[in-house]
Structure formats: structure tokens, C-alpha cells
Amino acid sequence: MRAAKVFFLTGLGSGLIPFASGTFGSLVGLLLYVVILARLPKLLALLVFAVVFFGAVRLSHESRSLFGEEDSSKIVIDEILGMWVALWGNPLSFWCVVDGFLLFRFFDIYKVEFLKKFERLPGGWGVVLDDVAAGVLANIVLRLMF
Numbered sequence: 001m002r003a004a005k006v007f008f009l010t011g012l013g014s015g016l017i018p019f020a021s022g023t024f025g026s027l028v029g030l031l032l033y034v035v036i037l038a039r040l041p042k043l044l045a046l047l048v049f050a051v052v053f054f055g056a057v058r059l060s061h062e063s064r065s066l067f068g069e070e071d072s073s074k075i076v077i078d079e080i081l082g083m084w085v086a087l088w089g090n091p092l093s094f095w096c097v098v099d100g101f102l103l104f105r106f107f108d109i110y111k112v113e114f115l116k117k118f119e120r121l122p123g124g125w126g127v128v129l130d131d132v133a134a135g136v137l138a139n140i141v142l143r144l145m146f
Helices: 002-009 021-035 042-060 063-067 077-087 094-109 113-119 123-145
Strands: none
Touching (some): 002 042, 002 063, 021 077, 021 094, 042 077
16 A cells, blocks of 8 residues: 555656656646546546545655655655646647646746745645645646737
8 A cells, every 4th residue: 555655646656756856747747637637528637636636635644654754855746736737728739738837847946935835734735735826826827828
């Protein structure tokens, strides 16, 4: 069971890459969105998002026992979710997806004060919600651009 939790939290293992794990996790999120989530009926895609979201919050709370640290950089399921939010409802054109990726990474890395408040939430909520909020900001900017 531990291996399944680690596989999930590390975004299919992408978080175990020793450098730029958040970027690699975001790429996994982008690929999963384009290949699977965007092709599902909206209601089913929303259900998948909700299941992954609540699973990520719950399991991220266990990060100390799984990785020996709080909010480990190995956990990238939050980047995957943030990437899904960034792309949600936007065109699947090449430039929109590229811009969505770049905007999400920008907002995820250079957190404005608004996003830092989410990061301070207890347990798995703080791990996941700051990236989802970064995805919301990226989504808004993408909608303005496209």
C-alpha cells in the first residue's frame, strides 16, 4: 500500500526525479489532461478531479511518514492538479497548452501573497490548495489571452 501511495503522490514517479520535480510533475499533469481528462465528458472529468483532489489532500497529510518531511518536493500530485485547473475549459491548441504550462509554473514558483496563505493551511490542504489556486490564476490569464 505504501508503494501505491508514493506512486500517486509522486505523479507516477515524476516527483522522484532529483531536480525540477515540480516541473516534471506539471508535465505529467499536462499530458494526463490533454490525453485523458480533456476528452472525458465534463461531469466525469470533474468527478476524476474531485477524487484525485481529495485523495491528494488526504495522502499529502501523511507526507512525513512516507518521505520523512512535511510537504516534500517529491510530492507533485498538487502540481498535476494545478495544471489540470490551469487548462480546464481552455482551448487545446498548442500555444494555449504551452502558455498554460508556463503560466502555471510561474504562479506556482513565484507565489504572490494571496497564494502563500493557502500554503499555510494545515496538513494536506496547504500542500494541495496553493497549487490549485495557482492553477486558477493561470486559468484566468489564459482565458483573457485566448
